[in-house]
Amino acid sequence: MSEPMRFGYIRVSSKDQNEARQIKAMADIGITDRQLFIDKQSGKDFNRDGYNAMLRCLRAGDEVYFSSLDRMGRNYEEIKQQWAYIKNEIGADIIIMDMPILDTRNSRDLTGTLISDIVLQLLGYVAQTEREKIRTRQAEGIAIAKAAGKYKGRKPIEIDPAAFEEAYSHVASGEWTSRHAMKVLGLKTNTYYRFVNEFKTGTGTWADK
Numbered sequence: 001m002s003e004p005m006r007f008g009y010i011r012v013s014s015k016d017q018n019e020a021r022q023i024k025a026m027a028d029i030g031i032t033d034r035q036l037f038i039d040k041q042s043g044k045d046f047n048r049d050g051y052n053a054m055l056r057c058l059r060a061g062d063e064v065y066f067s068s069l070d071r072m073g074r075n076y077e078e079i080k081q082q083w084a085y086i087k088n089e090i091g092a093d094i095i096i097m098d099m100p101i102l103d104t105r106n107s108r109d110l111t112g113t114l115i116s117d118i119v120l121q122l123l124g125y126v127a128q129t130e131r132e133k134i135r136t137r138q139a140e141g142i143a144i145a146k147a148a149g150k151y152k153g154r155k156p157i158e159i160d161p162a163a164f165e166e167a168y169s170h171v172a173s174g175e176w177t178s179r180h181a182m183k184v185l186g187l188k189t190n191t192y193y194r195f196v197n198e199f200k201t202g203t204g205t206w207a208d209k
Helices: 020-028 049-057 076-090 110-147 161-172 178-185 189-201
Strands: 006-012 036-040 063-066 093-096
Touching (some): 006 020, 036 049, 049 076
Parallel strands (some): 063 093
16 A cells, blocks of 8 residues: 655646745645646636646545645635545545644544534635625626726637647647647637637637538
């Protein structure tokens, strides 16, 4: 049986943000680059390459470190589901580095589990509530701008159909990963998969083909 491993998960919300602070925090506790999984995208859901790669590596007895709960994610219900999956299904431990009470190694008895679950749910709820407030404020701002005739919306993302089809053919044949195709095309995850869906269904850019 292999020895338990320690892994670190790092997330920043965009490619422009710097993950150096989180990497240093992991290095300070002895987690090396080989043990790190990094995503540069929103925490609204868990459809992230780095996170899912980490899950595939986790085994019973392993430990996974997050610098803070919001680095794990921002969706309250999905945080709970992922927490339960890692802890109960895989049998690995979760350590939230800036919140010692959220350390499953220290909450193996009934009281400890109850306290950590309460804190987890409270913090997850607060994170999601804040996210919903931000969305509401954005929607209100757009509505005001539209009423004043000042809102033009985002410029639609355009793509060279031939370049996309060539890149996606490499993915379909197993030569490339989707992550590599995104990098080549300069697309974010959600945009890439939107184009994949449009390509497969003949809609959007491919509607007239």
